[in-house]
Amino acid sequence: MIRLYSTIALGSIAAMLGGLGFMIYSGSQQTGFDQCRATSIAGGAGSIGGAFELVDHTGRIVTDADFTDRPTLIYFGYTFCPDVCPLDTARNAQAVDMLADKGYDVTPVFISVDHKRDTQEALAEFVRFMHPEMIGLTGSEEQIRTAARAYRMYYAVQETDDDFYLIDHSTFSYLLLPGHGFVEVIRRDQSPEQVADMLACFIDNA
Helix, strand or coil: CCCCCCCCCCCCCCCCHHHCCCCEECCCCCCCCCCCCCCEECCCHHHCCCCCEEEECCCCEEEHHHHCCCCEEEEEECCCCCCHHHHHHHHHHHHHHHHHHCCCCCEEEEEECCCCCCCHHHHHHHHHHHCCCCEEEECCHHHHHHHHHHCCCCEEECCCCCCCCCEEECCCEEEEECCCEEEEEECCCCCHHHHHHHHHHHHHCC
16 A cells, blocks of 8 residues: 655645634543544534535545445545645545554545646546545535535635635544544644544544
8 A cells, every 4th residue: 555655844834724614622522432532523523524426536426425334534625735735635644554554444535625626637646646545526616615514614715817826724634434424523733643543443432
């Protein structure tokens, strides 16, 4: 399995926390996962997740129902992102590989918030580079907005007169488990080792 260790230096962070529809704070919640949880979510875990329909990097139509049978790690970003997205996606890929070494099967998913530039071809190249099992998803602006709203994920395009625009977006990853749906957010300051340990805990206690 490809193991990607990013050497990209951190630049300015494109994410804007002020527009988030939920607040992450230290604490514990949701009985059964207390020993695994590093964060709590205002409104509870049940307030995040929902129906969406997108297109994967092979052209296949995909819905939220396609991820109900396996542990899944979702990240929203865009392939033209200069710093944050490659680092976060590489971190998730490393964590998935660490889990695979221990016998855990977790599917990494990258949902693009850039419907104009992230064509099927661009998305396919990106996810193949990041991880051989990663699924890339995109769609129309309305389809992406629907998915982002379901996960209370914030993003906003910085309008310019050319194709070199940036997109401000939140930087959480989302863990989904069979029979539970969404269970936890992963912050970008967590290391691959921390993410792998947390996901293993959730899977073991599901």
